[in-house]
Amino acid sequence: MQISPSILSADFANLEAELKRIANADWAHVDVMDGHFVPNLTLGLPVVEALLKVSPIPLDAHLMIDDPDRWAPSYAEAGCRSVTFHVEAATNPRRLARDLRAAGARAAMALKPGTEFAPYEELLPDLDMVLVMTVEPGFGGQSFMADQLGKVRQVREAVRRHGGEIWVQVDGGVSAETIERCADAGADVFVAGSAVYGAPAAAEAIDELRALARRHRHP
Numbered sequence: 506m507q508i509s510p511s512i513l514s515a516d517f518a519n520l521e522a523e524l525k526r527i528a529n530a531d532w533a534h535v536d537v538m539d540g541h542f543v544p545n546l547t548l549g550l551p552v553v554e555a556l557l558k559v560s561p562i563p564l565d566a567h568l569m570i571d572d573p574d575r576w577a578p579s580y581a582e583a584g585c586r587s588v589t590f591h592v593e594a595a596t597n598p599r600r601l602a603r604d605l606r607a608a609g610a611r612a613a614m615a616l617k618p619g620t621e622f623a624p625y626e627e628l629l630p631d632l633d634m635v636l637v638m639t640v641e642p643g644f645g646g647q648s649f650m651a652d653q654l655g656k657v658r659q660v661r662e663a664v665r666r667h668g669g670e671i672w673v674q675v676d677g678g679v680s681a682e683t684i685e686r687c688a689d690a691g692a693d694v695f696v697a698g699s700a701v702y703g704a705p706a707a708a709e710a711i712d713e714l715r716a717l718a719r720r721h722r723h724p
């Protein structure tokens with residue numbers, strides 16, 4: 506059960522210090538938005554490269570960008586240990602996943618709330634993680650979409666049939682109120698932005714979320 510706090514809710518003027526506040530997390534989740542695939546613009550490769558130099562924990566890059574086939578491998582080459590592309594934006598997701606692995610990263614595919622998993626199940630052999638979005642991508646602090654839990658279950662079932670170490674990540678509205686349902690449904694990597702950076706003590710919020718997830722681990 507791993508926690509990946511999203512620095513989207515951190516203080517962008519002090520990112521090094523903000524990463525150090527979450528050093529007890531498993532990953533630091535970095536939301537790259539290009540203003541095209543989603544209607545918001547955050548940061549790109551130069552900032553990610555700077556974060557890689559100072560982060561005490563590995564980076565989990567979530568690329569909400571057009572044309573990931575072209576841009577995503579650079580994030581793996583730069584040193585992000587996990588790189589997630591949106592399958593809706595990819596031209597050749599299988600080749601992209603292979604490129605990410607070849608560049609040394611775990612390869613992950615994200616699904617927007619309106620995107621079915623079934624058409625992409627055949628990509629599992631080339632993937633290390635599937636991200637089920639539990640909000641519309643683009644902004645932090647939105648309400649959790651409980652109607653995505655069925656998809657989390659479906660992905661967990663497919664991963665079990667397939668075997669191997671493929672993680673199931675949830676992202677969006679994950680908090681102490683919602684994490685147990687995500688864990689029950691089969692998620693094992695939990696992104697939380699506002700629930701961590703909006704808490705009085707980020708490190709304590711991480712420990713609390715991890716403890717709640719462990720108690721509700723999918724059988």
Ligand code: DX5
Nearest residue numbers: 511642643645646678698699
């Ligand atoms: C939304 C991003 C999320 C976001 C989550 O598009 O992918 O990672 O930061 O924020 P919370 O946890 O506040 O919903």
Ligand code: ZN
Nearest residue numbers: 536567676696
């Ligand atoms: Zn994200």
